[in-house]
Amino acid sequence: xxxxxxxxxxxxxxxxxxxxxxxxxxxxxxxxxxxxxxxxxxxxxxxxxxxxxxxxxxxxxxxxxxxxxxxxxxxxxxxxxxxxxxxxxxxxxxxxxxxxxxxxxxxxxxxxxxxxxxxxxxxxxxxxxxxxxxxxxxxxxxxxxxxxxxxxxxxxxxxxxxxxxxxxxxxxxxxxxxxxxxxxxxxxxxxxxxxxxxxxxxxxxxxxxxxxxxxx
Amino acid sequence: xxxxxxxxxxxxxxxxxxxxxxxxxxxxxxxxxxxxxxxxxxxxxxxxxxxxxxxxxxxxxxxxxxxxxxxxxxxxxxxxxxxxxxxxxxxxxxxxxxxxxxxxxxxxxxxxxxxxxxxxxxxxxxxxxxxxxxxxxxxxxxxxxxxxxxxxxxxxxxxxxxxxxxxxxxxxxxxxxxxxxxxxxxxxxxxxxxxxxxxxxxxxxxxxxxxxxxxxxxxxxxxxxxxxxxxxxxxxxxxxxxxxxxxxxxxxxxxxxxxxxxxxxxxxxxxxxxxxxxxxxxxxxxxxxxxxxx
Numbered sequence: 001x002x003x004x005x006x007x008x009x010x011x012x013x014x015x016x017x018x019x020x021x022x023x024x025x026x027x028x029x030x031x032x033x034x035x036x037x038x039x040x041x042x043x044x045x046x047x048x049x050x051x052x053x054x055x056x057x058x059x060x061x062x063x064x065x066x067x068x069x070x071x072x073x074x075x076x077x078x079x080x081x082x083x084x085x086x087x088x089x090x091x092x093x094x095x096x097x098x099x100x101x102x103x104x105x106x107x108x109x110x111x112x113x114x115x116x117x118x119x120x121x122x123x124x125x126x127x128x129x130x131x132x133x134x135x136x137x138x139x140x141x142x143x144x145x146x147x148x149x150x151x152x153x154x155x156x157x158x159x160x161x162x163x164x165x166x167x168x169x170x171x172x173x174x175x176x177x178x179x180x181x182x183x184x185x186x187x188x189x190x191x192x193x194x195x196x197x198x199x200x201x202x203x204x205x206x207x208x209x210x211x212x213x214x215x216x
Numbered sequence: 217x218x219x220x221x222x223x224x225x226x227x228x229x230x231x232x233x234x235x236x237x238x239x240x241x242x243x244x245x246x247x248x249x250x251x252x253x254x255x256x257x258x259x260x261x262x263x264x265x266x267x268x269x270x271x272x273x274x275x276x277x278x279x280x281x282x283x284x285x286x287x288x289x290x291x292x293x294x295x296x297x298x299x300x301x302x303x304x305x306x307x308x309x310x311x312x313x314x315x316x317x318x319x320x321x322x323x324x325x326x327x328x329x330x331x332x333x334x335x336x337x338x339x340x341x342x343x344x345x346x347x348x349x350x351x352x353x354x355x356x357x358x359x360x361x362x363x364x365x366x367x368x369x370x371x372x373x374x375x376x377x378x379x380x381x382x383x384x385x386x387x388x389x390x391x392x393x394x395x396x397x398x399x400x401x402x403x404x405x406x407x408x409x410x411x412x413x414x415x416x417x418x419x420x421x422x423x424x425x426x427x428x429x430x431x432x433x434x435x436x437x438x439x440x441x442x443x444x445x446x447x448x449x450x451x452x453x454x455x456x457x458x459x460x461x462x463x464x465x466x467x468x469x470x471x472x473x474x475x476x477x478x479x480x481x482x483x484x485x486x487x488x489x490x491x492x493x494x495x496x497x498x499x500x501x502x503x504x505x506x507x508x509x510x
Contacts, residue, residue: 058395061407062366066332101246103286104324127324128288151324153460153496154235157245183460183496 004029004039008047012068013060022071026078036082040119044072048117052202055110062110065201069113091119092212094178095137096147097129099158104151107181110201111147118205120145120212131158131165138166138175145211147204150181159184160192176211180204219358219384219423222273222315223450223490227510230317230454230493231267231275232503236470238263238278250282253301254293260302264309270500271507273314274491276360277302277351280321285343296350303354317360317386318351320344320373326366326406337372344376352381362388362454363429363495367408367416374420384423386452386491389413390430391439402432402439410439414446426452428495433458433472437483444488451489455480457497470497474505481506 004025011021029039051068054060094115098108105127112122123141125133134146146166150156159179166172176195179188189197196211198204222228235249241259243249252260260278267275281287282298291298299318306316323343328335348359359377364370370387377385392405403409417425425447427439436455443451458472481492492510494502 057397058393059397061392061403062327062405063332063407066327099246101248101288103281103288106324106327109327152235153233154239154243154247154249155245156460161245185460187461 004034004043005046005050008043009050012047012051012071013064015064015067018067018071019074022075023078026075030082036079040076040079040083044075044117045119048072048114049205052114052118052205054202056200056202062106065110065113069117072117090121091209091214092144093121093123093141094145094147094208095123095125095134095141095143096149097125097134097137098127098149098151099155099162100128100130101158102150102152102155103127104149104181107151107201108149111149111180111198111204114201114205115147115208118209120208131162134162135165135169135171138171139169143175145176145178145208147178147180147208150179150184153183156181156183156188159194163192163194178204178207178211219315223424227485227489228274228315228491229272229503229507229510230452230491231264231272232494232498232500233457233496234263234276234278234280236497237266237499248281248288248291249278250280250287250298250302251291251293253278253282253298253305257301257305260305261309264306266500267503268309268314270504272493272503274317274493275306275310275314276317276319276362277306277356279319279347279351280363283320283323283343283347285323285325285340286321295346299347299350300354303351303356307355315357316355317358318348318354318356318383320347320351320359320361322364322366322369326369329366329368340369340372341376344373345380348373348377349380352377352383356383358384358386358423360386360388360452363390364388365390365392365404365430366406367404367413370413371416371420374417374422378421385421386424386426387417387422388426388428388452388454391427391432393431393435402435402442404430410442411446414443418447418449422449424450424452424491426454426489426491428452428454429456434480436480437487440484440487440489450491452491452493453484453489454493454495455484455498456495457499457502460497472497474499474502477502478505478509482509485510
């Protein structure tokens with residue numbers, strides 16, 4: 001299905017035509033008898049990963065990711081009723097938020113779209129999220145991954161508080177922590193003992209897959 | 217002092233980072249730097265004074281996040297209170313010889329702007345307007361719209377200043393690292409091209425434009441040269457002190473030493489920059505090194 005994947009990458013990146021072109025590819029595939037879960041698993045999921053990688057490389061820009069995510073969401077909505085029982089695409093639950101004191105939404109939203117597009121169930125706690133709220137979010141949703149974003153040099157330290165908070169709540173061992181944001185580095189992730197660091201929304205998918213135990 | 221005259225007199229040297237300097241003075245994690253204008257005015261003034269002493273002849277108010285859309289919902293202080301206090305702090309340190317730029321940062325919600333999002337543009341306009349008017353009325357010399365990575369939002373903020381105040385407006389964009397396949401194609405993370413940025417901001421009436429923060433550090437002089445080819449307007453550049461590292465308190469330490477930044481500042485000047493300063497991670501020592509070098 002390499003063909004479907006490439007077709008989708010091209011259509012999802014076609015800006016103004018992305019929605020209609022992507023819809024047509026899906027309709028044609030259904031007409032040709034391709035199964036809904038094949039369209040998702042061998043079409044959209046790898047296509048979204050490729051777009052994420054292109055974003056990491058600087059080849060495509062934020063609007064491309066936003067539009068691609070929207071086109072994919074529309075297709076998923078259409079394909080959902082056709083999915084056969086347990087062949088759904090849930091790769092795990094991620095609780096995501098921007099840390100306490102930080103009001104930036106965008107980086108976090110991009111990661112959210114990319115993870116959703118890659119088959120994760122994503123619970124968005126919004127921004128300015130406290131350590132207690134992160135811990136609560138993990139418990140309420142039985143999450144496997146906590147993803148934190150910080151865009152400011154003055155707020156990145158809060159990530160340490162959140163990881164400590166998970167420890168205090170007694171759930172540190174049951175979740176993986178994934179961090180990212182403009183001032184964040186691998187060195188920082190190592191220092192606060194985060195399980196994963198993603199330098200951008202594209203690499204977040206690969207790291208999340210690894211943390212969730214999927215081959216990426 | 218007027219900004220045009222200052223530029224005619226030579227290179228204007230801006231200040232460096234505020235947030236990390238306030239952290240050194242005790243700003244805690246999760247606390248917004250903007251609130252310190254009211255709760256710790258002496259500390260904010262201490263930062264301003266350190267930069268002026270180091271050689272800055274223009275300083276930014278501590279108001280990067282002091283707009284309605286960015287302020288935490290549980291903020292104890294209003295946009296008006298924060299911006300008024302911030303200008304007062306800056307003005308007291310600046311006197312008449314140092315320029316005060318009223319700082320406006322991005323909303324942090326650029327992805328909700330149409331056509332990709334559903335938040336009406338008027339909400340952004342109103343949020344910027346409230347902040348810009350208070351900054352202007354409180355006595356800044358100019359307003360600086362900075363760290364913008366989305367041209368649509370930058371244009372809204374610039375338009376606000378032009379339509380609602382009589383102050384000059386400077387606009388500074390944050391750029392992403394260009395892809396390996398197109399190393400000369402420097403754009404914002406939103407994909408805005410240099411030529412569009414310069415054309416559209418000039419049409420709106422900016423007094424100066426340039427770049428701060430973002431992914432570019434050593435590449436800033438190249439960007440300055442490219443911008444100089446496209447415009448005769450004054451150019452402003454505020455550069456990060458490299459990439460952040462971490463200290464034992466889990467605070468960020470930036471890797472580029474004052475000497476390294478001063479070297480970049482010299483290249484910026486040679487490329488045609490008029491206003492030069494520091495961004496994330498820079499300190500009074502960086503500004504002093506720039507002053508010495510230039």
